[in-house]
Amino acid sequence: xxxxxxxxxxxxxxxxxxxxxxxxxxxxxxxxxxxxxxxxxxxxxxxxxxxxxxxxxxxxxxxxxxxxxxxxxxxxxxxxxxxxxxxxxxxxxxxxxxxxxxxxxxxxxxxxxxxxxxxxxxxxxxxxxxxxxxxxxxxxxxxxxxxxxxxxxxxxxxxxxxxxxxxxxxxxxxxxxxxxxxxxxxxxxxxxxxxxxxxxxxxxxxxxxxxxxxxxxxxxxxxxxxxxxxxxxxxxxxxxxxxxxxxxxxxxxxxxxxxxxxxxxxxxxxxxxxxxxxxxxxxxxxxxxxxxxxxxxxxxxxxxxxxxxxxxxxxxxxxxxxxxxxxxxxxxxxxxxxxxxxxxxxxxxxxxxxxxxxxxxxxxxxxxxxxxxxxxxxxxxxxxxxxxxxxxxxxxxxxxxxxxxxxxxxxxxxxxxxxxxxxxxxxxxxxxxxxxxxxxxxxxxxxxxxxxxxxxxxxxxxxxxxxxxxxxxxxxxx
RNA sequence: GGCGCGUUGGUGAAGCGGCUUAACACACCGCCCUCUCAAGGCGGCAUUCACGGGUUCGAAUCCCGUACGCGUCACCA
Numbered sequence: 001x002x003x004x005x006x007x008x009x010x011x012x013x014x015x016x017x018x019x020x021x022x023x024x025x026x027x028x029x030x031x032x033x034x035x036x037x038x039x040x041x042x043x044x045x046x047x048x049x050x051x052x053x054x055x056x057x058x059x060x061x062x063x064x065x066x067x068x069x070x071x072x073x074x075x076x077x078x079x080x081x082x083x084x085x086x087x088x089x090x091x092x093x094x095x096x097x098x099x100x101x102x103x104x105x106x107x108x109x110x111x112x113x114x115x116x117x118x119x120x121x122x123x124x125x126x127x128x129x130x131x132x133x134x135x136x137x138x139x140x141x142x143x144x145x146x147x148x149x150x151x152x153x154x155x156x157x158x159x160x161x162x163x164x165x166x167x168x169x170x171x172x173x174x175x176x177x178x179x180x181x182x183x184x185x186x187x188x189x190x191x192x193x194x195x196x197x198x199x200x201x202x203x204x205x206x207x208x209x210x211x212x213x214x215x216x217x218x219x220x221x222x223x224x225x226x227x228x229x230x231x232x233x234x235x236x237x238x239x240x241x242x243x244x245x246x247x248x249x250x251x252x253x254x255x256x257x258x259x260x261x262x263x264x265x266x267x268x269x270x271x272x273x274x275x276x277x278x279x280x281x282x283x284x285x286x287x288x289x290x291x292x293x294x295x296x297x298x299x300x301x302x303x304x305x306x307x308x309x310x311x312x313x314x315x316x317x318x319x320x321x322x323x324x325x326x327x328x329x330x331x332x333x334x335x336x337x338x339x340x341x342x343x344x345x346x347x348x349x350x351x352x353x354x355x356x357x358x359x360x361x362x363x364x365x366x367x368x369x370x371x372x373x374x375x376x377x378x379x380x381x382x383x384x385x386x387x388x389x390x391x392x393x394x395x396x397x398x399x400x401x402x403x404x405x406x407x408x409x410x411x412x413x414x415x416x417x418x419x420x421x422x423x424x425x426x427x428x429x430x431x432x433x434x435x436x437x438x439x440x441x442x443x444x445x446x447x448x449x450x451x452x453x454x455x456x457x458x459x460x461x462x463x464x465x466x467x468x469x470x471x472x473x474x475x476x477x478x
Numbered sequence: 479g480g481c482g483c484g485u486u487g488g489u490g491a492a493g494c495g496g497c498u499u500a501a502c503a504c505a506c507c508g509c510c511c512u513c514u515c516a517a518g519g520c521g522g523c524a525u526u527c528a529c530g531g532g533u534u535c536g537a538a539u540c541c542c543g544u545a546c547g548c549g550u551c552a553c554c555a
Binding site for chain 2: 180
């Protein structure tokens with residue numbers, strides 16, 4: 001039987017990093033099987049928490065990440081509908097809840113919600129509801145329902161122990177006494193998450209349930225439902241959370257970056273995905289850079305850790321830089337041109353600019369700050385010419401710069417290669433070190449202590465006219 | 479509080495009883511390369527695996543306890 005996994009988010013806002021990682025792992029598990037199927041299901045049974053546009057964010061994010069789903073609300077499939085609220089409308093959960101009652105896995109409950117709240121409050125953390133309604137006969141319950149009484153359907157927990165295997169955590173056993181007789185069908189006729197999730201996973205043929213480890217404690221209850229229906233229990237892969245620090249996980253409430261925030265800050269989706277894959281999972285080989293297809297090959301649920309991993313923005317930055325640097329120059333140029341344009345209005349060759357920043361920028365956002373000197377050439381302190389290692393200072397500059405000007409004036413070919421040739425002859429002729437010529441020249445035409453790229457690269461970008469203008473200006477100020 | 483799960487450097491982590499005087503990567507610190515800044519190269523950075531017992535000729539690796547952390551105990555998902 002081929003593997004079927006699902007990503008089942010609630011459309012409640014932004015796509016969070018932890019969520020996205022769960023989506024990724026579920027995708028990888030499915031794709032590992034050539035016949036595997038990856039499903040998107042929207043869990044919107046909590047009508048109160050729905051957020052406008054949230055579903056689109058989910059689609060957009062999955063698309064941007066290359067996590068293509070085979071079945072889902074937007075692409076269809078044989079197991080639809082893929083939106084829970086539509087399934088509610090079909091009466092599906094209600095039918096199954098009643099079926100479960102007949103199979104002894106659930107019972108009607110007429111207890112007052114407020115009374116329960118009060119008791120919970122009064123008895124504190126140790127409160128566990130022993131529902132008297134489960135003693136009621138089905139006939140009596142149906143009579144009361146027919147008379148218009150409000151009811152919910154609660155799970156009936158049998159005596160004994162429940163044990164299950166998790167691919168990450170191993171075998172887990174609990175006493176059924178510790179399990180709560182949770183509500184399955186609310187009085188408004190909607191299923192609770194716990195119920196809808198189980199029904200849908202089964203009906204959609206999910207073989208491998210990939211989800212956060214916050215569900216680990218409720219899994220025995222889910223399994224009891226599977227068993228009551230006589231259904232096959234899926235394989236479980238519970239993933240530890242992605243943490244902000246050692247105490248709390250990444251969340252919007254903490255103001256932590258969402259996927260779209262990171263993209264806006266200039267991170268590549270590929271790099272983000274690559275990074276989060278490594279949070280809580282370690283490949284067998286000693287390697288860090290993976291495309292999504294390579295992750296599919298390398299992935300193995302047995303190497304998922306049991307401990308929450310702290311999200312390290314620094315390492316993401318580094319990884320993003322690696323991805324950026326590995327890009328083809330034309331593609332990179334197309335990608336960064338909008339960022340270059342933010343800082344540079346002048347008519348300089350974008351591709352040449354892209355080439356010098358590609359080796360230096362780790363995020364796209366930092367690009368504009370690196371390029372201010374291209375449009376702006378301001379008077380600067382001649383102290384800038386001083387560099388101990390280069391053995392240069394204003395005096396050296398005074399001697400060297402006119403020589404540079406002379407050479408450059410007569411230079412027609414302004415390509416980097418040509419400039420390189422001609423400018424490296426100069427120190428040889430003057431019996432200087434390369435740095436004693438090129439360092440002052442770079443300072444003279446940029447006015448900055450540090451720049452992305454050296455004198456030759458920058459002169460080539462500035463062009464002959466602008467380079468000579470700046471050089472003459474700099475000489476006159478010495 | 480009950481139950482469940484976990485604990486290897488600042489961070490991600492490898493490790494599955496001897497090959498470990500604990501890989502690798504980020505960060506950090508040096509040096510090299512170099513026209514600055516990056517990138518790249520080289521080297522340094524846990525005598526120690528939360529703590530305490532035990533098992534064993536031998537333990538980060540197995541067992542028990544303690545501490546700490548996280549999760550869960552909703553008509554939320």
